[in-house]
Amino acid sequence: MSFVVGLFAAVMFALLAPALQLMARARGWTLGAVMLLAIAAIVTHGLGVMLGIFVVTQFQYWDAASIFGFCVMGYVFAFGAVYKSVSLDILLSVIHRPERRAPLSDIVERQVPALFQGRIGNLVDSGLVEPVDSHFAATAAGRTLAGRVGQLRRAFGIGDTSLYDFSD
Amino acid sequence: MNMLPGPAQAAAIGLSVALPLLLLCYARIAATGGSGRRFRLGCVSIIAFYAIACIALPGQRRFDDVLGGLFLLGTAMMFCYILFSLLAWGFTLTLLTALVQAGRPLTLEQWAVAYMQGGDLGTFTHNRLKLLVGAGMVITADGSLTPTAKGVAIARLVKFVRLSTGLG
Numbered sequence: 001m002s003f004v005v006g007l008f009a010a011v012m013f014a015l016l017a018p019a020l021q022l023m024a025r026a027r028g029w030t031l032g033a034v035m036l037l038a039i040a041a042i043v044t045h046g047l048g049v050m051l052g053i054f055v056v057t058q059f060q061y062w063d064a065a066s067i068f069g070f071c072v073m074g075y076v077f078a079f080g081a082v083y084k085s086v087s088l089d090i091l092l093s094v095i096h097r098p099e100r101r102a103p104l105s106d107i108v109e110r111q112v113p114a115l116f117q118g119r120i121g122n123l124v125d126s127g128l129v130e131p132v133d134s135h136f137a138a139t140a141a142g143r144t145l146a147g148r149v150g151q152l153r154r155a156f157g158i159g160d161t162s163l164y165d166f167s168d
Numbered sequence: 169m170n171m172l173p174g175p176a177q178a179a180a181i182g183l184s185v186a187l188p189l190l191l192l193c194y195a196r197i198a199a200t201g202g203s204g205r206r207f208r209l210g211c212v213s214i215i216a217f218y219a220i221a222c223i224a225l226p227g228q229r230r231f232d233d234v235l236g237g238l239f240l241l242g243t244a245m246m247f248c249y250i251l252f253s254l255l256a257w258g259f260t261l262t263l264l265t266a267l268v269q270a271g272r273p274l275t276l277e278q279w280a281v282a283y284m285q286g287g288d289l290g291t292f293t294h295n296r297l298k299l300l301v302g303a304g305m306v307i308t309a310d311g312s313l314t315p316t317a318k319g320v321a322i323a324r325l326v327k328f329v330r331l332s333t334g335l336g
Binding site for chain 1: 169170171173177180191192194195196203206232235236239242243246247249250252253255256260261265267268272274279289290292293294300308312313315319322323327329330332333
C-alpha cells in the first residue's frame, strides 16, 4: 500500500510540474525550469507522506519514497532529454519542413549558429557572460562556475569538448 | 510511520552514495574507456553489488524490500546520469568553459573556434548528426538530411513529451 501512495504522489508530481512550467511562462516568473521541478517534487513528496500517514496504518516511508523517486527521476530524465537538445532540435526542424528534407549546408550555416547564439543569450541572461562591445567576456560568477565544472570534469576524467565519443 | 529502510533498501541507499565515488575511482583506471562506457560500467557494478548484497545479507528477503531497493538504485543512476551527461556533453556549459579558458573577451566567431578547440561549428554539427544517423533517425544523401520512419516516430514522441511536461 505504501508503494501505491508513492505512485499516487508521483502522479501528482506529473500533473503539478507541467502546470508550474506553463504558469511560469504565462506569468513571467524568473524561476528556472529545474527550480520549478524541484519545487513540484518537494511539494508532492510532502503531500504523499502526509497522505500515507493518514491513510496507511503501517506506512513504510522508504517503499513510498523509492517508487516516487524513481518515477520523478524518470520524468526529469525525459524532461532533460527533450529540453534544449541540439540533436532533437535538428530532427524536429527537419520534420517541420513541408518537404521533410533539409540541406546539410542549411543546418551547418544557419540552424546551428542560431542555436549557438541562443545559448549565448542564455549565458548572458543568467549573468554568467557579459557583452563587451562586439566581444563576450565571462563574469566573476561565470568564471567561478567554469572553474568548478573544470574541477569536476578532471575528477571524473571527462573531456571538455562536449562532443560525443562514438568509439565509446 | 516506519522511517527505517529494509536491509536491501539500506544496501541500495549505500550503493547509491557509492556510485559517484565508484565513477571517481574508474576515472583513474585507463582501461575503463571513455566517459559513456565508464558510466555504464559503474551502473553494472552497482547492480552486481546489489545482487550480492541481497544474497549475502542475513535473514529472508522480502519482495517489497528488494523492489524498493531496485527503485532507489534506478533513481540514483538516473540522477547521476543527468549530472554526468551535463558535465560530459553539455553544450551551454562547454561554451562557458571555452570562453573562460580563452582568458580574454572573444567575438562570436572566435568563441565558436575556441569552443571547438580549433575546429568550427560544422564539426560540432556533424558530431550531433552522427548521433541521429547512428540511431537510425535520419539518413544523409545528396547533401540533404531526411528523417526515417523511426525519426518521425521519435519526433512525435519528443513533441508529446514536450507538451506533457509543459515545455510546449
